[in-house]
Amino acid sequence: xxxxxxxxxxxxxxxxxxxxxxxxxxxxxxxxxxxxxxxxxxxxxxxxxxxxxxxxxxxxxxxxxxxxxxxxxxxxxxxxxxxxxxxxxxxxxxxxxxxxxxxxxxxxxxxxxxxxxxxxxxxxxxxxxxxxxxxxxxxxxxxxxxxxxxxxxxxxxxxxxxxxxxxxxxxxxxxxxxxxxxxxxxxxxxxxxxxxxxxxxxxxxxxxxxxxxxxxxxxxxxxxxxxxxxxxxxxxxxxxxxxxxxxxxxxxxxxxxxxxxxxxxxxxxxxxxxxxxxxxxxxxxxxxxxxxxxxxxxxxxxxxxxxxxxxxxxxxxx
Amino acid sequence: xxxxxxxxxxxxxxxxxxxxxxxxxxxxxxxxxxxxxxxxxxxxxxxxxxxxxxxxxxxxxxxxxxxxxxxxxxxxxxxxxxxxxxxxxxxxxxxxxxxxxxxxxxxxxxxxxxxxxxxxxxxxxxxxxxxxxxxxxxxxxxxxxxxxxxxxxxxxxxxxxxxxxxxxxx
Numbered sequence: 001x002x003x004x005x006x007x008x009x010x011x012x013x014x015x016x017x018x019x020x021x022x023x024x025x026x027x028x029x030x031x032x033x034x035x036x037x038x039x040x041x042x043x044x045x046x047x048x049x050x051x052x053x054x055x056x057x058x059x060x061x062x063x064x065x066x067x068x069x070x071x072x073x074x075x076x077x078x079x080x081x082x083x084x085x086x087x088x089x090x091x092x093x094x095x096x097x098x099x100x101x102x103x104x105x106x107x108x109x110x111x112x113x114x115x116x117x118x119x120x121x122x123x124x125x126x127x128x129x130x131x132x133x134x135x136x137x138x139x140x141x142x143x144x145x146x147x148x149x150x151x152x153x154x155x156x157x158x159x160x161x162x163x164x165x166x167x168x169x170x171x172x173x174x175x176x177x178x179x180x181x182x183x184x185x186x187x188x189x190x191x192x193x194x195x196x197x198x199x200x201x202x203x204x205x206x207x208x209x210x211x212x213x214x215x216x217x218x219x220x221x222x223x224x225x226x227x228x229x230x231x232x233x234x235x236x237x238x239x240x241x242x243x244x245x246x247x248x249x250x251x252x253x254x255x256x257x258x259x260x261x262x263x264x265x266x267x268x269x270x271x272x273x274x275x276x277x278x279x280x281x282x283x284x285x286x287x288x289x290x291x292x293x294x295x296x297x298x299x300x301x302x303x304x305x306x307x308x309x310x311x312x313x314x315x316x317x318x
Numbered sequence: 319x320x321x322x323x324x325x326x327x328x329x330x331x332x333x334x335x336x337x338x339x340x341x342x343x344x345x346x347x348x349x350x351x352x353x354x355x356x357x358x359x360x361x362x363x364x365x366x367x368x369x370x371x372x373x374x375x376x377x378x379x380x381x382x383x384x385x386x387x388x389x390x391x392x393x394x395x396x397x398x399x400x401x402x403x404x405x406x407x408x409x410x411x412x413x414x415x416x417x418x419x420x421x422x423x424x425x426x427x428x429x430x431x432x433x434x435x436x437x438x439x440x441x442x443x444x445x446x447x448x449x450x451x452x453x454x455x456x457x458x459x460x461x462x463x464x465x466x467x468x469x470x471x472x473x474x475x476x477x478x479x480x481x482x483x484x485x486x487x488x
Contacts, residue, residue, distance in 0.1 A: 034332045037339045280329035281322065 013086050020234035025051040027234075027275050034279040055227070063223030066129070073128035078221065078228035081121030085235035088114040092242050093168050095252045095259040107168040108160065111243065112153055115198055119145045121232070122200070122207055122217045129220035137216025140286060141207035144197055147293045152194035154301035158187040158308040159247050172251030179250040186304040188248045190297050195244065197293070199236035202278040206286050241270030349426035351452070354411045356427040357402055359442065360420065360451035367446065368421035368458060371397040375413035375422050383407045392467045394459070400442040405435050419458040423451040 025040060025048060032039025041047035065074055091107035104110055119142060126138015160166060162183065163174035171180075181188050197204040208216035218229045245251060245266040252259035254266075284292070340347050349355070362368050371388035372395070383406035389398035413422045432438050450456070465471045472479035 032337075034329050036332055036335050036337050038337060038341070276326060276330055280325045 012089060016086060016089060016235055016238070017231060019238060020231045021051045021055055022048070023234040023237065023271065024054065024230070026271070027278070030272060030275045031279050034276065058227045059224055061223040063225060066131070066220050068130045069220060070128035070130060073124050074220075075225070077121050077125035077128060078218075078225045078232070080124065081118060081232040082228045082235070084114045084118040084121065085232045085239060088239050089235075089242075091168055092239070092246060093172060093251060094263050096169070103167055103169040106166045108156060108166045108171070108247075111239075112149070112156070115152075116149060118198075118236070119149075121229075125221065125229070126207075126217040129217070131220055133214040133219045134217055137207045137209070137213045137219065140209075140213075141200060141217055144200070144204065144206060144289060144293075147290065148194045148197035148297075151190055151293070151298045151301040152198060154298070154305055155187040155190040155194060156247065157301075157305050158184045161305075161308050161312055168246050168251075172246055172253065175250040175253060179248060179253075181248040184248060184304070184308070186300055187308075188244075190301045190304065191247070192244060193292075193297060195240035196274070196277065197289075199233060199240055199274075201233070201237060201274055203281040203283050204289060205283060206289060209283065237271055237274050238267065241274065242267045244270050349428075351426060352424075353426035353428075354409045354424040356404075356425050356430055357407065357409075357413065357440075357445065358423055358425055358447045358451065359400060359445040360423055360447055360449065360453075362457035362459070363450055363455060364457065365448075366394075366459075367396060368419045369397050369400060370395040370419055370421070370458065371400075372418060374416040374418065378412040378416035380410060380412060381406045381408055384413060393464065394466055397442060400445060401439060402445060403439050404430060405438040420451070420453045420456050421458075425451075 028050070029039040029041070029047065039047065040050035043049040043053050065071055088111045091104045091110050093103070122141035122145070123138045126134045126136075126141065129135070129138075159171060159180055162180060163171040165171060165174070174180075193204075200207045206216075207213075208218070210216075213219065218226055221229060242263070245263060249266045249270075251266075252263040254262035257265070360368055369386075371386055373386065373388070376382070376384040376386060383403040384401070385403075386400040387398040389396055409424065411424050414424050417423075430438070459466055459469065459474075461475050463471065463474055463477055
């Protein structure tokens with residue numbers, strides 16, 4: 001392993017953490033914009049250092065572990081959330097040949113696996129907190145994330161079939177002519193919804209559900225442990241956004257501008273869309289969420305897989 | 319589905335709306351003249367204190383934040399001290415309504431933040447202003463039938479001289 005690779009490994013998580021922290025400010029500013037107000041605009045240029053101020057504040061908060069909690073698991077849970085979110089970035093190709101793990105030939109599967117592991121963070125947090133609200137949140141998170149993971153994988157199957165590879169590089173390369181959002185529009189929609197549910201962002205933030213569950217699975221968390229859940233959520237948004245960019249929006253491809261800029265632009269747009277969702281949509285009821293998942297999105301993703309397969313077979317036989 | 323997309327679009331369009339926020343310290347909000355803010359004690363056009371220490375404001379005050387003591391010089395009543403505890407005051411304006419001499423008035427100023435609570439107790443020197451406030455021409459002793467040095471009984475505005483009961487003249 002060269003020293004430059006080591007440097008990348010050390011720098012990337014730091015950069016991601018900084019980015020996720022900054023995203024808290026971006027989100028508040030954008031929410032303000034869409035709600036006809038300003039949002040934090042006092043600290044630093046445009047309020048940019050608000051995130052730093054918040055970070056410093058949360059670092060100095062008491063890190064309280066409730067005496068009734070399962071201590072070890074309680075500490076482990078946010079770490080899992082953070083770790084899986086950051087590990088997934090290892091295979092995201094920002095441009096041709098970049099990415100920590102390089103061109104992993106099962107990149108997509110790796111990300112799905114990491115997302116699957118990410119469920120443990122919320123479930124264990126809900127379980128180890130040993131309190132009603134946290135447990136309810138954890139249960140919801142488990143049901144929601146596991147069921148949405150099913151057709152997230154199925155939706156991705158269309159992309160994989162068209163590209164003929166699990167490697168994210170190959171998938172982007174396969175979009176040279178046409179972005180997959182056109183032929184895979186159904187899969188795109190399903191993946192997007194599943195992605196929102198996966199990061200448990202509004203409108204699918206039922207595991208947290210402030211109005212019903214206090215704060216859901218992280219009710220009992222305080223200080224930087226809560227901060228880790230928080231930052232992991234934002235890292236999750238960036239992850240899903242960059243995944244959508246890579247899989248459906250042609251990754252780093254685009255005219256004129258350098259590839260990295262295109263990737264960042266598209267990802268940024270997706271992040272903004274995530275925030276727009278939060279700004280505008282109300283949270284569905286829990287049974288509506290599950291019904292949407294199993295009765296609408298699952299058949300749709302299966303249909304997508306079938307149609308894609310049929311068309312590819314027909315094209316191959318011609 | 320269509321509704322959801324429409325919601326998203328409408329929310330996104332709000333990016334081009336005017337923001338409702340008033341950026342307070344830099345951009346001062348408009349306060350109407352009758353805004354109920356910091357309480358002042360005004361003076362009459364001659365520069366004398368209007369307050370006659372009648373205690374009506376203190377009686378009207380629902381939170382008992384006004385405290386004063388009467389003193390008398392040359393037939394004029396004056397407050398010896400006049401104290402308003404602004405950490406209690408609820409800015410209801412009842413004192414202003416109760417005041418028979420327009421002495422106590424509420425002003426459009428609310429920036430009275432302090433770091434220590436005792437600093438919110440305003441004494442008479444803090445409350446007195448040099449002007450007449452909202453009633454520029456009003457002077458209580460000019461219209462009240464009370465004799466003060468320089469003004470005999472019956473010399474007030476719209477007041478006839480007192481009737482001499484011992485005189486037979488019509």
